[in-house]
Amino acid sequence: MNRRLFAAHSALLLIVASITGKAVLADPVDDSLQIDGTEIITRAPAPEGLPFDQVLSGWLFREAETRATEADSFANPGMLAVERGAEIWNTVEGTMGKSCASCHQDAAKTMKDVGAHYPKWDAASGKPLNVELRINKCRVDNMGAEPYKFDDPNQLALTSYIKHQSLGTPVGIDLSQGQMQSWWDRGKELYYTRTGQLNLACASCHEGATGKYIRADHLSQGQVNGFPTYRFNTAGMVSLHNRFRGCIRDTRAEMPAAFSDELMALEVYVTWRGTGLSVETPSVRQ
């Protein structure tokens, strides 16, 4: 498209914006976030290798009301999941008669900042584990309990509780452990692969079109630092692999299974893309 056409388009966009009363050329807001007195880093210098300067929390792309709900932990419905997680933490389950607290005691101390550094390499299984899989491993190996099925409400609650112990902590994963680097490589390849009948990659929407509107949705960088997330849309908690699957479904592709190698590789890579952003769990999105 030539320059003049582009200028004409921009002018038109402004006209449309004034007609519909909606800011069509919206950028991320210039606003800062504190939750319960904790400073949340919503903009951080991008790790080397990304084609932009700053990584941005999805919070910056949401409407004022949604942002305010996240900023106020009394108003944030996601905090109910965190409270439910605290109950589960202290509940005895399984054949060994133990609760999480039996071994890990006070999560505020033992789980502080832990979630900010997941996924982590697990030598025993030769794979990266995310928090959900780490919980399941403790349930099976250390409690004699059944692993949670994907998106069991208790899995969402306990994951939210553990991630919430990192509120404010910058995301940073260790790619030097085990085979983490090759999982990162695979995740990167998936991120740039176009899928489905609509022929779109993660990067098409979250790198090439960040800040634009796709229908009513203001496109963010698709960062993972707020997961599990409370969504107004579904009035409930949404796990990261559920979100990944939803985005892939929207390209009209087959969805990989939750916790499959593909989605774990994607989680490793996309988590890295948000290096330096604070954990916001439970974030609030529309």
Place this chain on the structure above:
Amino acid sequence: MKRALAATIVAALMSAGAARSEDAPPQDVKIADMAVKASLTGTPGSPEEGAKTLANRSLGNCLACHAVQALSDEQFHGNVGPPLDGVADRWSVEQLRAIVVDSKQALNDESMMPGFYTLNVGKNVRKNLVGKTILTAQQVEDVVAYLATLKE
């Protein structure tokens, strides 16, 4: 009620359904000089139907990425692509057909716009959509007929 439902289903099957024998199959549609010269169906497109297809979220869903002032009754126009107002002043009908058929061939190979009548698609296409195009040949002709009315 039952009959009305059946009629709706038949209509839906007909519009979303199998390509009619006189339609050009997607693999035979050639884009040359940024244009597709011949109609895909030989039946003139209907601008009214085209406007509906363009707005319909499960068909064209063009408004996901484009604003169209003439359709301001429809909610939520995206801005991933340029507004389509005046698009017929910028492109000929043959060029508009090529853009809708496969913008990656017509405009640029990095285009984010889906190809609406091509089998050159992404990986792992949902099983029930393998070998199918997003729009039927006639729906493409209808959309092109509507785009041709967008003059300023």
